[in-house]
Amino acid sequence: MAHILSAVEGTQVDVVPVRRALISVSDKTGIVDFCQFLAKQGVELISTGGTAKALRDAGLTVMDVAEYTGAEECLDGRVKTLHPKVHGGLLAVRGNKLHEEQMQKQGMKPIDMTILNLYPFEQTVAKGAEFGQCVENIDIGGPSMLRSTAKNHSFTCIVTSPEQYGAIQEEITAKGGTTLALRKKLAAQAFALSAAYDSAIASWFAGQLDTDAPIVTRVYKPEFPLKYGCNPHQKPAQISSRLGAGLPFTVKNGVPGYINLLDAANAWQLVQELKQATGLAAAASFKHVSPAGAAVAVPLTDVECEAYEVTPDIRDSLTPVALAYLRARNADPMCSFGDFSAVSDQVDEATAKYLKKEVSDGIVAPSYTPEALEILKAKKGGKFIILEATPNYNPGDMEYREVYGMTFSQKRNDVIIGKDHMNQVVTSKKDLDEAAIRDLIVASICIKYTQSNSVGFSKDGMMVGVGAGQQSRVDCVKLAGRKVETWYLRQHPKVLGLPFKSDVKRQDRVNARVRYIEGDFTEEEKVRWEAQFTTVPEPLTEQEKAEFLSNSKGISISSDAFFPFRDSIDHASKLGVSYVAQPGGSVQDDQVTEACNEYGMAMCFTGVRLFHH
Structure with missing residues (x-):
């Protein structure tokens, strides 16, 4: 054993020529062109059934695995590459005298490259195949060859995706073989693929049983580094994708x-x-x-x-x-x-x-x-x-998140709020016209992606006030309601007529209008604010605000969870709310419904809570 270890440690060959390649792929994208390239370099091709046929049909000379091993495929194809001549050819340490003697004695030949795909297990499951068919699509020989080749990456090159063919061709053309750096990179990708494949099988298999949840292995592919995380001191940071899924x-x-x-x-x-x-x-x-x-x-x-x-x-x-x-x-x-x-x-x-x-x-x-x-x-x-x-991106059914060493998982919130969710109108006022339904949908989908607790006000197809992250629902209503008031008062004639100097920038005009509406200037702030105008504007009085706001109507409000008390409805009534959407389900539903009736609002129960954290 010591002799083998010393040989492994002492033999780090950089460029290894490819003289013999073993090919077994289910995804035949680009395989003919790649093997034609290899054949032109003098590489001997060994392959299994379907792949061998595809290569021969393209005019390539191919040796069947059965011919190489001297053992026919058997057990309905379950055993074809599980043979010492295959794995010996992949695992032998080049330059190791003992290995070379044993290879010669057993008729093994070194295999320098393995090109393979694993059986499409996840695709078979996704198609709803029955249990036995899914089991038959659990690859045994493929992962075995993958691991043997990747383990011996000092001398052998594992190829697991058509996306890798181009880089390998470029390197062989430029250097006459594969470099150690590339072989290490491909080996790392191969082991990650193997881990993801086994995880998918384990998760599916356990899901077929009436047992506790399976052990879950998540495999990620680093995509690119980030400057830092949420804050500059949170380094390192990077973005990764689920292996095989890519980024959205x-x-x-x-x-x-x-x-x-x-x-x-x-x-x-x-x-x-x-x-x-x-x-x-x-x-x-x-x-x-x-x-x-x-x-x-x-x-x-x-x-x-x-x-x-x-x-x-x-x-x-x-x-x-x-x-x-x-x-x-x-x-x-x-x-x-x-x-x-x-x-x-x-x-x-x-x-x-x-x-x-x-x-x-x-x-x-x-x-x-x-x-x-x-x-x-x-x-x-x-x-x-x-x-x-990314077109047609599939985020998966489950979401995972790590917080303080704990991993949370949940089914992704894939409910799409639509017209059907606005059918259960529980108030005396029943009429929801198309505009109201549209605005309730806009508000409901918006708060689905707002940090909870949350409520949202909408009008004419746009959000006019979003209240996020408050512990009390009525505080969410008040926070968002203040934004509604500001949005509506931006249309007040005195706000529209503010006499800005010509050099005041757009965002400064936006900010100045809001501060004019709010009106709570400090003395220092007021001096700087007044400097933006050709003449100092008259204040917008509280009475003027109240009179203008009294004309507000037709506004919709949606809540991500039920209203626990009528206080939210009472406050919303001051803002011109006519339509309400909420999940319902509170012991106070009757009280909240009665409040809506008192203010002449139409309220529907969506039946869907939309917390987002």
């Missing part, structure tokens, strides 16, 4: 950070669901993993155009996706400052031009026109983050 986005521009990607993941799900539920282009503006705003494409009123600084030429050029983002951004423009955006449809030039004016960190979308991409790439001095969503 590709980076087209910029360098996303930890929180950027969390915002992108939540925002992208939100806009996809809004589009699916309403059929309208949708957008979201995220900050710190909660939406500052979200909206669907509903035409603007003249007053809204004035409040949001939408000139006639901009209004005429708005496409549905641009309109949706404009509304989402104007729900709470102070909170949207430095946001991460998401839109449900292709980003066009009109959307890119509008986004170019806003202070924003990045965007995720399904695609971009060439003109839009060039506009956005120039934003923030070229640092604007542009993510393109």
Whole structure:
């Protein structure tokens, strides 16, 4: 044994030529071209049944594994590569005298490369195959060859994916063989694949039994490092994908950070669901993993155009996706400052031009026109983050999260709130028109991705107030309600008529209007605020605010969990709420319903709680 160990430790060959390759693949993508390349390098090809036929049909010379081993396949193909001549050829240490003597005695030949795929076990399970068929798709020989080849990576090269063929060809062409660095990398990928494969089998098998939950192995592929985690001192940090699944986005521009990607993941799900539920282009503006705003494409009123600084030429050029983002951004423009955006449809030039004016960190979308991409790439001095969503990405049914050494798992919240959830109207007022249903859907999907407790107010297809993360539900209502008041008062004639100096920037105008509405200046602040105007504005009095707010109506509110008391409804009544959506299920449901009846509101029970943490 000591002799073998010393040989292993003392023999680190860098470039190893490939003279003999063993091939057994179920995914035959690119295998003929790859093997034609190997044959041109003088590589002897050994293969199993279906793969051997495909290679011969392409005119290649191939030796069957049975011919090489001298043992026929048997047991319905269960045994074909489980043979000393196969594994001896893979595991033998080159340059080890004892190994070489034993190989010669037993007629073994060194095998320098194994190209394989594992049986498609997960795909078989996904198709709903019966138990016996799933068991038959548990690969034995493949993982055995994979592990033998990967273990002996000092001399042998394991190839497990068509995606690896190109890099291997380039290296053999340039260097005459595979390098140790590449073989180590491929071996690491192979062992990760083996771990993921065994985990899938173990999880499925245990799931067929009436036993406790199985041991779960999660295998991740590092994708790229992050500058840091949530905070600068949280290093190292990186983003990984589930092995074989890839990421839900590709980076087209910029360098996303930890929180950027969390915002992108939540925002992208939100806009996809809004589009699916309403059929309208949708957008979201995220900050710190909660939406500052979200909206669907509903035409603007003249007053809204004035409040949001939408000139006639901009209004005429708005496409549905641009309109949706404009509304989402104007729900709470102070909170949207430095946001991460998401839109449900292709980003066009009109959307890119509008986004170019806003202070924003990045965007995720399904695609971009060439003109839009060039506009956005120039934003923030070229640092604007542009993510393109992966088409038909499958996030999996289960979610896992590690917190303080504990791993939480749960079924992903894949309920899409739609019209059907608004059917159970429990109040005396029953009429929910299409606009009200749309707004309740918008609010409900928005709070699904808002840190709980949460409530959201919506009007005309856009969120006009989001309350996130409060311990008391009525505090959520009050927090979001204050935002509703600000949104509505931004349309007050005195706010619209503020006489700004021509050099005051857009975001400064936004902030100044909000502070004017709030009115609680310190003396020092008031001096700086007044300096932005050609003439000092008259205050907006509390009476004027109250009179203007009394005209608010038709607003919808949705709650991520039931209202435990009527106090939330009492407060919502001050804001012009006409429609309410909540899961229901409280012992106080009757009291809350009666409160809605007193204020003439229509309330529906969705039956779905939407906590998000």
